[in-house]
Amino acid sequence: MNQPIQGAPPPSVIAIKSSCANCSMHQLCLPMGLDNADLDRLDKIIGRRRRLARDERLYQMGEPFRNLYAIRFGHFKTFQVNPSGGLQITGFQMAGELLGMDAISGDRHHCDAVALEDSEVCEIPFSRLEDLFGEVPTLLRHFHRLMSQEITREQNVMLSLGNMRAEQRFAVFLINLSARYAARGYSPDSFQLRMSREDIGNYLGLTIESISRLLSRFKNQGWLKIDKREVTLLDPAILKAMAAGTAQCSPMA
Amino acid sequence: MNQPIQGAPPPSVIAIKSSCANCSMHQLCLPMGLDNADLDRLDKIIGRRRRLARDERLYQMGEPFRNLYAIRFGHFKTFQVNPSGGLQITGFQMAGELLGMDAISGDRHHCDAVALEDSEVCEIPFSRLEDLFGEVPTLLRHFHRLMSQEITREQNVMLSLGNMRAEQRFAVFLINLSARYAARGYSPDSFQLRMSREDIGNYLGLTIESISRLLSRFKNQGWLKIDKREVTLLDPAILKAMAAGTAQCSPMA
DNA sequence: CGCGCACTTGAGTTCGTTCAATCGGGGTGG
């Protein structure tokens, strides 16, 4: 139950001398808003940094829950598996975001997390984090905000899956990525998709073929350029309008 | 911005001498696992009980966030509204469950909560609850579990919306209600649907007609009885199998 | 009794899927 799983190489463990204060993500991540003293206390409990190769698994459903993980760099996907084998990607996570919050209830992970590219995470022992909550109210506050953010994020996905047509879901997806890259200081209009078409389709409740057709349609409309996984949004305004539901695409053009 | 909204009567405010200790839900609700002394401290911060009539709104998207609400009795639905007017029900809540956790980030409510029947909630001022967290670690722990539970609940909905056919979604829905009533000491096989077919359809990403047809189909298969909103599960096993994806319904029978 | 509302049922349509063929780039081995 506890040993490495089905042939996946044990994740490399590297002791890197690095701190939250040095981390470029500390304004988005768990330590947001902490003063130097508190930053230090948080640093002290961070277990270790873990490097993961593309497709390597950070944790798996059913594993006992001990740590949260803050992404230092790289991208992840999280997914749930059906009793009958069906798989649903529940999110794509990027640097500064927290993994594992769904495992707090139940003491076991409720989904799998897999690296979409070579990535690094900070391991945060949850019991030690809990100890710290009593001493650093600012930290607790921000932690609650992060959990709550995750709840609203998922509500938005539900809205998309339950209520929107394919093209609108896809526009929402692109605009969401764009905004998150913008928040990290990257271009909002030009970025790499770190996930396959298949992953996108699964996440949005569509097939890979549908994603491919949507990309072609948006490209033919002149709304974006797409070269392999490199996207350039040529008309972010109309994509935003589609995401908001105030514009729609002609069936074909 | 702060006054009562579009004709909804101001919610009745009643000062009832009641406590968590007396509440039949205290084993499921926020006070779970607290000893009497801590129960008392929690009691002291509970603002007031609020009664809501059917269709009355507890809070609305955009309203400033001050309180969480614990449901004493009754049922609620929460829903999000699209910029373009589209509406997605994100959950149905029953006694012992907590409302408002999505509002912690952002300080404003991100969805609306409406009573499905005459109901009563406990108002929990969040800032006072935060104060208490420092003093009652057990309370904080359980609060984290509740938030985490909400995250996993929503992941399950995403799985259902993104991955399952109509009949499976509906089976999941029924089995989920059944389990929650069972946890509250009610019959798992016979209960009232507190929400309309339309609400169910919206929640499951289906139309009201589809829900109606599914009910008829399940009835014709002899798997349940349905009389208005009174459901009796006649073959919970096969419904569970359908929910798990290990059985499926013939198109018509 | 008659109106309104929630629900049911039927018939035709549509959006996205399924199935299948093809493309194209990157890696491997002859």
Added chain:
DNA sequence: CCACCCCGATTGAACGAACTCAAGTGCGCG
């Protein structure tokens, strides 16, 4: 260096599950 293969992606054609539109039912309430 080229031939070959593999895999992810694209494109086309036909299908089907769920939707839309429309008519009908039944119950509650004034």
